[in-house]
Amino acid sequence: MEILGFDRLNTAQLADAARILRDALAPMTNSFGGTGVAEAEAASFLGNPERAAYAAIENGKVLGWIGLVFTYDHGWEIHPLAVDPKFQRRGIGTALIHEMERLARAAKVCTLYAGSDDEMAGTNVSGRDLFADIAKYIADLDVTNGHPLVFYRKLGFVVVGLMPDVNGPGKPDIILAKRVS
Ligand SMILES: CC(C)(COP(=O)(O)OP(=O)(O)OC[C@H]1O[C@@H](n2cnc3c(N)ncnc32)[C@H](O)[C@@H]1OP(=O)(O)O)[C@@H](O)C(=O)NCCC(=O)NCCS
Structure with missing residues (x-):
């Protein structure tokens, strides 16, 4: 398997990346389900100095991909990630x-x-009024039903925040971060 920047993918591989985004996220969100939405998201990483994306390729086939958004001088956001x-x-x-x-360390990015x-409803902070005691909800946060939090924690990411109700009442965003250099 090799990991290649989106600028090295052909049209069919880019179309496959969009399909993977739609398919992988479908059980979790409707965000990429609309016609052309996943394609537009994948295309937003091409020729954009504020973003970059990389695909895992095997025998010419896209298996998954990851995006970076260069939000801070020393902090990059991972968005999206889909296998x-x-x-x-x-x-x-x-x-x-x-x-x-590896790329972040090379660019002297810290986080x-x-x-x-x-x-x-994949964690125990779903359906809660998080504003009532946000620090306690972060401290006690755990997966109840297949949320990718398990994956991120295994890779050394820690929960640094909860953004209450941003996907609708009781549907938070869970913010995870990792020190890389
Ligand atoms: C989350 C995702 C990117 C993980 O990619 P992946 O290639 O399947 O993950 P890996 O094989 O590298 O998994 C590494 C470890 O993470 C954990 N993990 C990954 N997926 C998991 C799951 N569904 N349930 C429980 N643990 C999981 C396991 O500990 C796994 O190690 P193991 O297989 O030896 O037990 C992938 O499942 C995916 O695309 N999910 C849908 C989209 C998504 O959730 N994206 C992230 C949203 S921010």
Whole structure:
């Protein structure tokens, strides 16, 4: 498997990246389900100095991809991250994160972070009034139903925040971060 920047992908591979985004996120959010939405998201990483994306490729086939948004001088956001459902749990997501960590260190970036929405009641902060005691909800946060928090924690990310109700009442965004250099 190799990891290539989007500028090195052909049209068919870029179309596949958009499909993977739609398919991988479908169980968790409607955000990329609309016609052309996933395609527009993938295209937003091309020729954009504020963003970059990388695909995991094997025998010419896209298995998954990851985006970076250069939000701070020393902090980059991971957005989005999607592995083709047919190829999940084979270390592809891990390889993509590790490559972003390498790029971040090379650019003297200190922190990588990601927002991981809970729209599917996948954690114990779903359906809660988080403003009531946000620090306690962060301290006690755990997965109840297949949320990718498990994946991020395994890779050393920690929960640094909760953004209450941003996907609708009781549907927060979970903010995870990792020191990389
Ligand atoms: C989350 C995602 C990127 C992980 O990619 P992946 O290639 O399947 O992950 P890896 O194989 O590298 O998994 C590494 C470890 O993370 C954990 N993990 C990954 N997916 C998991 C799941 N669905 N449930 C529980 N643990 C999981 C496991 O500990 C796994 O190690 P193991 O297989 O040895 O037990 C992928 O499942 C995906 O695209 N999901 C849908 C989209 C998504 O959630 N994106 C992130 C939103 S911010």
